[in-house]
Amino acid sequence: MKVTQERLPASQIGLEIEITPEITKQKYDQVIRNLSNTVNIPGFRKGKVPRQVLIQRLGTTRVKAAALEEIIQEGIEQAIKQEAIAAIGQPQLRSSFDDLINNYDPGQPLTISAAVDTVPEIKLNQYTGLEAKAEEIKYDPTQVDTIIEEQRAKLATLVPVEGRAAAIGDVAVIDFKGVIAKAEGEDPDTEPKPIPGGEGTDFQVELQEDKFIPGFVLGIVGMNPGETKEVSAQFPDPYANEELSGKAALFTITLKEIKTKELPELDDDFAQEVSEFETLDQLRASLEERYQKEAADKTKENQQEALLKELLNYVEIDLPTTFIDQEVDAMLTQTAMKLSQQGIDVKKLFTQDIIPQLRDRSKPEAIDRLKRSLSLQEIGKRESIAVTAAEVQARVTELMVEYPDQDLDEDRLRGVVEEELLTKKIVDWLLEHSSVELVPEGSLTAIEAETDSAVPEAETSNPE
Structure with a gap:
């Protein structure tokens, strides 16, 4: 032939x-x-x-x-x-x-x-000596105080308050009933339309400005127990219930009781109740270590991401359609599985009309992922970077112990673990052989935002 x-x-x-x-x-x-x-x-x-x-x-x-x-x-x-x-x-x-x-x-x-x-043939014009910038995420000590205060709030007891008006931070016990406010020019004799689910009896509401729709909480502030008042509020636009989106509302509110939160003492007993630690100092030390590690991990993720973006500037891969289609399929399958786990009916979401649009929107990310993956594989081959069977088995054993209630396929898990460990080794090798400058958090994001905002001006400017 x-x-x-x-x-x-x-x-x-x-x-x-x-x-x-x-x-x-x-x-x-x-x-x-x-x-x-x-x-x-x-x-x-x-x-x-x-x-x-x-x-x-x-x-x-x-x-x-x-x-x-x-x-x-x-x-x-x-x-x-x-x-x-x-x-x-x-x-x-x-x-x-x-x-x-x-x-x-x-x-x-x-x-x-x-x-x-x-x-495809993978052409790497350069993969060592790369230079990039990444945002450094620094540990914020206030995170520890915030999480401890949140735990205190969960253990708070509500104590009735008398002799004063409701204030921000209180918990108010109210009866309320809401209607949609009449629009300008609407017949004044028309009965106002009740808000679906917009009424309650002996309802406890924490007086914080971000609770409920704008105007509701601030209307309660300053009321005294036994007082009834009409409060104007405004549904945000957009809103979960589209029929109420952007609508003005009028609530009739009766304040029945004011309560205040009494927080537990910050002591060893508190630490024992909210954690496995015996002392408050031990709890604080554990939280500090956790948030310091999170900051360090996020910084390293930023370094890796910046380095891989820079690497793609030196990579030439003519990707076959088969690879791209397979990657798009994998991405959509992962998305469908996540949505299904959240209780969403995937069949209604992924209709025959929508799937082609989803595939088109997924292609750029699929191409980026493929180029990164294939480039790292090629670098691993050139530099003889590999993981040992012992390393893979050790990690598999850790995961099997960590998730004892899940029916994990050990052979399939071993393949996933081997790929993850190899990728990590290759990326760590790249970091060792390149330079990634750490810059303050938010600085690169601000530059990107300025660049994006300048694009429309450049496109619409008159060259004359």
């Missing part, structure tokens, strides 16, 4: 395959024999239909098409094997099937054109 190769974009190889006269005749005759044994033609037994009658009844085009399907499939498979091409995905027919039928003459040579995706 004569095969001519041609290098195509997107890591494809074009194939011109010349099918021999013997094959074109053999396949045609074979199809006729098969059809003769399967097709019912009145007046003839199966297998006894004369050739010319069969062709006349079925039509030459149908017979040729059946023969061509086998010729194309087998011809492409043999060509890939003969040329030792590392093909991925399904081959594509580049010839027009209609043209092939017109050109197909059994017993004469036939040329078909096809294309196959191949593993």
